[in-house]
Amino acid sequence: MASPVEQQRETRDDVDDIELELLLEGIYRRYGFDFREYAPASLRRRVWRRAHAEGLRTISALQDKLLHDPSCMERLLLDLSINVTAMFRDPTFYVAFREKVVPLLRTYPFTRIWVAGCSTGEEVYSLAILLQEEGVYDRTRIYATDINESVLERARSGVFPLDKMREYTQNYIKAGGERAFSEYYLAKYDGAQFQRSLVENVVFAQHNLVSDRSFNEFNVIVCRNVMIYFDRALQVHVHRLFYESLMTFGVLALGAKESIRFSPHEQSFEDLDAHERLYKKVR
Ligand SMILES: C[S@@+](CC[C@H](N)C(=O)[O-])C[C@H]1O[C@@H](n2cnc3c(N)ncnc32)[C@H](O)[C@@H]1O
DSSP, X not given: OOOXXXXXXXXHHHHHHHHHHHHHHHHHHHHOOOOTTBOHHHHHHHHHHHHHHTTOSSXXXXXXXXXXXXXXXXXXXXXXXXXXXXXXOSHHHHHHIIIIIHHHHTTSSSEEEEEESOTTSHHHHHHHHHHHXXXXXXXXXXXXXXXXXXXXXXXXXXXXXXXXXXXXXXXXXXXXXXXXXXXXXXXXXXEEEEOGGGGTTEEEEEOOTTTOOOOSOEEEEEOOSSGGGBOHHXXXXXXXXXXXXXXXXXXXXXXXXXXXXXXXXXXXXXXXXXXXXXXXXXX
């Protein structure tokens, strides 16, 4: 039999679960952001962190504040949608992209690429640099989307921390870059302002992978380090969205941490690069 202390803890956890469920339902109904199927452990941690940062002692108190104060929702959104990113992150991904995806892009007169969950844009600028170097940027349009408008604002500005440039230069070289990386930006105070020409063919827009529909037919969809926060059912939902948004022989790029395997859409894709999780839609 559970001791009184254990019983008390169990009751507290049960109440916590109810409060979290109600909070997520409330956010969905008030703001339309659907976190109801996000993996619960990290969600709970982040919600508690926000509650404490707001000086609140229960999740219900946070719910009350969230429903009445949109700026609190903005802050929670930043906490929930972990925005960590980097230029030429996982450089081998870009090597594989150069070798296996670019030749496919060359076979089309015009191509559309969707970067879903682009965060503050480092991945988009990296792809733009790669496509420019390969001579296919001029006939490419990149749609870069994220659930979070504040990260998109930063992406549009094209200014990244200057103290990151050493790391990004290393990544760029490992990714197969052969120019001087500093050609692409101007140092301004503590920021590196990237060339505007890199985003000439980029449209940054808010899009929620959970609740919004497909908005085009793409040659390539890149979605890395986004679905790791989704539970199985939500991952399958997003796989379907990507399947429906890709043209036949289009490429899905998930990056090394995610996979299309064991999803109902597995049979529709062939490996283009098994390690880098580049898939080609074949049916
Ligand atoms: C860890 S960042 C990944 C950034 C970039 N793709 C990379 O790999 O460096 C995850 C991004 O996914 C976004 N995100 C989370 N849930 C989303 C959703 N439902 N719809 C669209 N974007 C979402 C977050 O706002 C965040 O910017």
